[in-house]
Amino acid sequence: MTAILLTLLLALVSIQGQTIRAVAVGEAVVRWFPAEARQTAMCIGFRESTYNPKATGALGERGIMQILLDGSTVPLILSVGYTLDQMWEVGPNIHVASEMYRTRSLQPWLAQRRRCW
Numbered sequence: 001m002t003a004i005l006l007t008l009l010l011a012l013v014s015i016q017g018q019t020i021r022a023v024a025v026g027e028a029v030v031r032w033f034p035a036e037a038r039q040t041a042m043c044i045g046f047r048e049s050t051y052n053p054k055a056t057g058a059l060g061e062r063g064i065m066q067i068l069l070d071g072s073t074v075p076l077i078l079s080v081g082y083t084l085d086q087m088w089e090v091g092p093n094i095h096v097a098s099e100m101y102r103t104r105s106l107q108p109w110l111a112q113r114r115r116c117w
Contacts, residue, residue, distance in 0.1 A: 021051040021090075025064055028094035037101055041065075043116035044109045045094075053090050062087035065097035068108075076100065 025045050033041045048066040049055035061068045067077070067087045077084060077096050086092040100108050106117065 021053070022046075024090045025051045025094065028091050031091075032095045032098035033101065040106070040117050041094075041097070041101070044097075044106075044112050047112045047115055048109070053088055053093065063093035064090060065093055065109075067093060067096055067100075073100065076103075 026042065029038050029041045029045070045051055045064045048057075048061075049064045051064055053063050055061075055063060055066065057066045057068070059068060062084075067073055069077075069084055069087070073096070074084065076099055077087065080095060080099055082092045082096065087096065097108075106113070109116070
């Protein structure tokens with residue numbers, strides 16, 4: 001499954017240096033997300049940020065999965081041992097997103113539902 005996911009990922013994103021970012025995101029998704037959610041997580045990451053860890057949303061969302069620093073996510077970020085600035089890093093961003101998925105399913109990313117699931 002992991003090899004298939006990474007192969008598909010490389011086929012989708014192989015322009016302008018995005019391949020390296022996509023591989024890093026894929027590795028983090030495989031590490032942190034359950035198998036049944038990995039493909040959706042990869043789609044969300046691409047749609048939210050094109051796998052750019054420095055992406056910033058209109059409301060200040062951060063990183064690949066566009067983590068919004070609000071009253072529910074800030075305590076979660078801190079509880080898993082990260083700082084708010086680490087939401088600009090691939091691994092911590094994906095890890096926090098997986099914890100959000102574990103507790104809230106896909107609710108934080110409902111804007112992507114037509115495109116990703």
